[in-house]
Structure formats: structure tokens, C-alpha cells
Amino acid sequence: MKKLLFTIAILSLITNKSKAADNYKKGDYLCVVSLNGLNIRSTCSLNSKIVSEIKFGSKVEVIDDTLSNVPLSIKLKFSPTNMTGFWVKIKSNNIEGYVFDGMLSQINYSKFGYNFSYKKILGIPKIDTIKGISEPINGIKYPYQIVNKSYNSFIQLEQKEEWFDACLTVTEIFKNISFNEAYWLILLNLYNDDGTDLKIENKEGIAVAERYTCS
Incomplete structure (x- = not known):
């Protein structure tokens, strides 16, 4: 199970103006919780350019929590239930872009090894x-x-x-x-x-x- 991979499938794309999430806000710092890391993209689309890759445990800053939300439903390897979340604009090492917030946490689990x-x-x-x-x-x-x-x-x-x-x-x-x-x-x-x-x-x-x- 060391290679914990999952297949991403976009099941819904709905655009609207609203709060990206209730558990974080602009200025908050979140950590990457996916062992596979996370891609930073240029726009709110999985087809957009990857501007950087960030590793498990990396800290990112939320720089905009009110976006044109694009809800994503992601198919997971170990669950019949899809994971849902939103695009959020972040900054990491002076690089700005968009990531899927379902792979972010307020807890830095990497510190436990x-x-x-x-x-x-x-x-x-x-x-x-x-x-x-x-x-x-x-x-x-x-x-x-x-x-x-x-x-x-x-x-x-x-x-x-x-x-x-x-x-x-x-x-x-x-x-x-x-x-x-x-x-x-x-x-x-x-x-x-x-x-x-x-x-x-x-x-x-x-x-x-x-x-x-x-x-």
C-alpha cells in the first residue's frame, strides 16, 4: 500500500460565486495530506498547466477563499464513495495557483513520519x-x-x-x-x-x- 494512488474523475462541474469552504479562510495555512503530494495548477481546471508540485506535508497559504467554485467529485481507490471538494487559490514558495482542497488539512501529519x-x-x-x-x-x-x-x-x-x-x-x-x-x-x-x-x-x-x- 506504499503507492497509494487513486484515479481522478470529474463527475460534476458547476460554476458559481460563493465561499470555497467553511473550514478555512484567506490567510490560513494548510498542509498537504495526500501521500502522493499535490499539483498546483494555473487555473481551476485539471486540464490547466501544472505550475508546481508540492510534497506531502508541505505548507500552503490560502490567498483567496471566495472563488468561481468548481465542485469536484473524485473517484477513490479504496472507497465506493466519491471525495468532493473545491478549488482554492494558494501560495507555496512564492508560487501561486489553484489546488483541490480535499487534499489539504489544518494538521501537518508529516511531522509524525x-x-x-x-x-x-x-x-x-x-x-x-x-x-x-x-x-x-x-x-x-x-x-x-x-x-x-x-x-x-x-x-x-x-x-x-x-x-x-x-x-x-x-x-x-x-x-x-x-x-x-x-x-x-x-x-x-x-x-x-x-x-x-x-x-x-x-x-x-x-x-x-x-x-x-x-x-
Whole structure:
């Protein structure tokens, strides 16, 4: 999963004059949260010239938050749900241009490095563990373990780990951040995990992720 790529598809292009977003304003500094980095373009179009490329963790300044908005709906590799966002005009290293705000965050996750974990940024979770033996399945009983982890920091995350017959299913629910930010946070957490079957859904604005591995 080290090459976390996704395919971009423009599903809607609607032009109007309004606020680009509610979670940032002109003069704010945001950080690139996509591991693949982000292209700065000359205009609000994926067909426009790329004037610069900025890396994961790079800081950019919002220089105009009231634009002719072009809502984008982006198809993601690990989700049946599209990511939506807007073009925003930014400045980075004296270069001005437009970027997709779905790849920006107020948090600079790069400072945690590539050995990233939820515990590094959210602290130690409250843990509740349940162990038992299953009912017979084809005449065989299997040990199981359920671990519920609750992170209650500036990001609220409920994580459930279910171990059954050497297989692990993990369900994660992000309660107080956007689907866009949660999507990138989940991929950061799995950066060094090459054997995970991952699905991330947007359920009424709440990001719900499920991943499955077997040893």
C-alpha cells in the first residue's frame, strides 16, 4: 500500500460565486495530506498547466477563499464513495495557483513520519477486550477476541478489532472530522501495511473504514 494512488474523475462541474469552504479562510495555512503530494495548477481546471508540485506535508497559504467554485467529485481507490471538494487559490514558495482542497488539512501529519500510528497523534485509547470460544462451525469451535479502542482526543475515533481463526477485521468510525481528512488519515495509518483488504465509506458525513487481513 506504499503507492497509494487513486484515479481522478470529474463527475460534476458547476460554476458559481460563493465561499470555497467553511473550514478555512484567506490567510490560513494548510498542509498537504495526500501521500502522493499535490499539483498546483494555473487555473481551476485539471486540464490547466501544472505550475508546481508540492510534497506531502508541505505548507500552503490560502490567498483567496471566495472563488468561481468548481465542485469536484473524485473517484477513490479504496472507497465506493466519491471525495468532493473545491478549488482554492494558494501560495507555496512564492508560487501561486489553484489546488483541490480535499487534499489539504489544518494538521501537518508529516511531522509524525512514515511510521505513523493513531496512538502517535491521539494518545493512548481506552481499551475493552472480550475473549471467548465460538459456537461450533462445521463441528469445530474457534477462539475469538474483540478489542474495542476509543480515542477521545481532538479527533474522535472508535476502533473495533475482531480476531477469529487467525483473521483480523478492523472497523473504524471517525466522529468529528470530515470524510476527506479521515480518508487520508486511514491511508497514512496503513502506509507500511501491504496485505490489507480496505474499504472506506461515507455514511452521512461520517467516515467508516473496514479492513481485513489473515495470517
